[in-house]
Amino acid sequence: MIFGEVLKIAWDSLMANKLRSFLTMLGVIIGVAAVIVMVAISAGTEAAISEAINGLGSNLVFISSAFSRGGPTGGPQTMRGGLVYEDMTAIRERISGVAGVTVEQQTSVTVKYENTSLEDVMMVGATPDFPTVRDVRVEQGRFYNDTELERASKVVVLGKTVAGELFGETDPIGQTVSVNSIKLTVIGVMAEKGLVAGVDFDQQIYVPITLVFKKFMPAQFARIMGDRVRQIIVSVDPDADMDKVIEQITLLLANRHGVTLDSLDFTIRTQADIIATQESTTESFRTLLAWVAGVSLIVGGIGIMNIMLVSVTERTREIGLRQAVGAAPADIQVQFLMEALLLSLVGGLLGILAGIGGAYLFERLGGMRTVVLPYSIGFSFLSAALVGVFFGFLPAKQAADLDPIVALRHE
Amino acid sequence: MMSESVPIIQTVQLVKIYGSGENQVVALDGIDLTIDSGEFVAIMGPSGSGKSTLLNILACLDRPTRGQYILAGEDVSGYKRAQLAEIRSRQLGFVFQSYNLLPRLTALENVLLPLLYRREERLSHTERKEKALAVLESVGLADRAHHYPNQLSGGQQQRVAIARALINDPLLILADEPTGNLDSHASEEIIQLLINLNSRGRTIVMVTHEPDMARHARRVLMIRDGKLASDRKNGHHRETQSLASGEGRSS
Ligand SMILES: Nc1ncnc2c1ncn2[C@@H]1O[C@H](COP(=O)(O)OP(=O)(O)OP(=O)(O)O)[C@@H](O)[C@H]1O
Ligand SMILES: [Mg+2]
Secondary structure (H helix, E strand, O other): OOHHHHHHHHHHHHHOOHHHHHHHHHHHHHHHHHHHHHHHHHHHHHHHHHHHHHHOOOOEEEEEEOOOOOOOOOOOOOOOOOEEHHHHHHHHHHOOOEEEEEEOEEEEEEEEEOOEEEEEEEEEEEOOOHHHHHOOOEEEEOOOOHHHHHHOOOEEEEOHHHHHHHHOOOOOOOOEEEEOOEEEEEEEEEOOOOEEOOEEHHHEEEEEHHHHHHHOOOHHHHHHHOOEEOEEEEEEOOOOOHHHHHHHHHHHHHHHHOOOHHHOOEEEEEHHHHHHHHHHHHHHHHHHHHHHHHHHHHHHHHHHHHHHHHHHHHOHHHHHHHHHOOOOHHHHHHHHHHHHHHHHHHHHHHHHHHHHHHHHHHHHOOOOOOOOOHHHHHHHHHHHHHHHHHHHHHHHHHHHOOOHHHHHHOO | OOOOOOEEEEEEEEEEEEOOHHHOEEEEEEEEEEEEOOOEEEEEOOOOOOHHHHHHHHOOOOOOOEEEEEEOOEEOOOOOHHHHHHHHHHHEEEEOOOOOOOOOOOHHHHHHHHHHOOOOOOOOHHHHHHHHHHHHHHOOOHHHOOOOHHHOOHHHHHHHHHHHHHOOOOOEEEEEOOOOOOOHHHHHHHHHHHHHHHHOOOEEEEEOOOHHHHOOOOEEEEEEOOEEEEEEEOHHHHHHHHHHHHHOOOO
16 A cells, blocks of 8 residues: 555544544653653753863862772771872972872861951862862962962962952951961952852862961871872873873872882872763663653553554444455554554654753753753654554554454444 | 356355354355356345355455355455455455445545555556546546535445445446445435446346345346355346447446
8 A cells, every 4th residue: 555645544543533642642742751851951960060070170180099998907097008298299390291280188167357257168278280270260469379388388368258258348468367266368369260069169268288287287197197188189281191191190109109000009080080970870860761751651652552442443344444445454554553653753743842842941940951962852752653663563453353344344 | 149258256165154063153055156247146035044145255355164266267265365355456346235435534535445455556646536536427426526425315325335346447346235225216326327337347246135126137146044046037138238248347
């Protein structure tokens, strides 16, 4: 039979029962829309996260101490291993292709100026490279320099919000604030940066890391541990070969720590690694969501099968008549398959529209970041088509197997 | 110039048994029958005697339990459903007592329905329409082409059904009580239409209860309890027969 005619007959029979056809499609519509919206939301979340990670600075390499879990005998944590302040200085002096190196040591402190007192302010101990590495700017005054780092000078750079809350209209530069009762001179105020990956940069204050070691850590602790740091952050020169730099750093640190390359006591991760990890978690989450939505597609398919079975019963006489005028069982089967397919395809198309519209609404009204991925449209539409063929098969077979005489007598 | 008749239908010991065991019904009990090209045959008999059963088998809608059915030289008794469908499409036209038009299609669409299932010499959309319109015109319903079945009288509906049976230019037209649902006037119209077709060479086999209708046929078969009880010719059609067979199967 001619394809165009099959299509037309199928279309006419769906249009003969518009409401019923629409209700039957609803399952597929919802399923397809759900797939698209869910994938869009998780892709949007992912995009927001990777933007946040990128906002931390560019071309970053994070070097962290590997946790040393004690000796083979299960003794106490050993002293061996871990990063020290001098590792950072060594990288800074000896590795080429490095734009900046910093460490970050956060401590919660209380900051006072005259009668104003701010509690739980995050004090970040870093190096003069911090603005380069973290991609932040000084707005007023200046950041501390190498000399101040070496001497552990009592200077502080304030985050925008902190400066505003302490000084209001007053010019903070040159003023003295007390941080946990230690007097520090304000030498700069940072430009506004805002919230990045959950950290409000404007709520922090910045001091030389050496000052943290000297004044803000218990003396005996520092004596035993040395000037330990949790993490060294390296910003690689955009023109330099990232892999080369990482290799050099690894060799340098392994050498300094006296460990072999097989038993490194630190780990090196790039920003790309972190984004990839993040992506793989959100991707598996997204896949899960897609499958959940896929289940609703199957439910939609069962709806189609149900209505198609009803339709075959209702149209038994018509089937008998078509056979009597020459339709072969295959013609009948194709006819009903086409109807099921059409239900699911039209449902799929409406579902795509609903999905895109839904994603848009989630973004506008729900304040959620959404990204409609083309693959989700293709995937859900294809699934809808498969659902139609799969669940249309049984009713179509049933129609084709009708005996013309029995069908013609049916009332 | 009595033409040498070509058998269109030939059955050998046709048996149809419904059900099994206790409920077994022998609907046809050994029918031997030969119908030649150009004949107009009426099948009569009491209710339940097996007329419809026989006609359904002749129409390739049903298969005999035993025996042979040779249609135009082709033994179709063992054919599969798809093959029978192909035979129905190519060689047969069927007219039902209850018209069996599809209610959602117009008269024209109903008539061209069989063309959609044709396997060879497929026609284009416009050709199909033209042909259906021509056939509708030949049954006198050109002006009702775009009416739906529920907008037509019973007699008109049956004429649409006859047009549908004709559209594939079949070897044979089978009609099961085509006038059964019609009043005498409409019945007369339908029978005239069939006579007309026959006079132009079409072979027709018609089941009927009404002697008035059977009178128009050239040959009347009586069936009783699934057996052929009598086979008599209505003499007064002789002249038209010779004329018709000369014309052959043109339409
Ligand atoms: N599908 C079937 N199953 C069982 N028995 C059947 C079936 N179809 C017909 N019969 C039986 O076969 C016999 C012949 O039936 P058929 O319909 O051929 O009769 P008929 O001569 O056409 O009768 P009527 O004039 O009433 O239409 C009847 O006894 C009927 O009960
Ligand atoms: Mg009957």
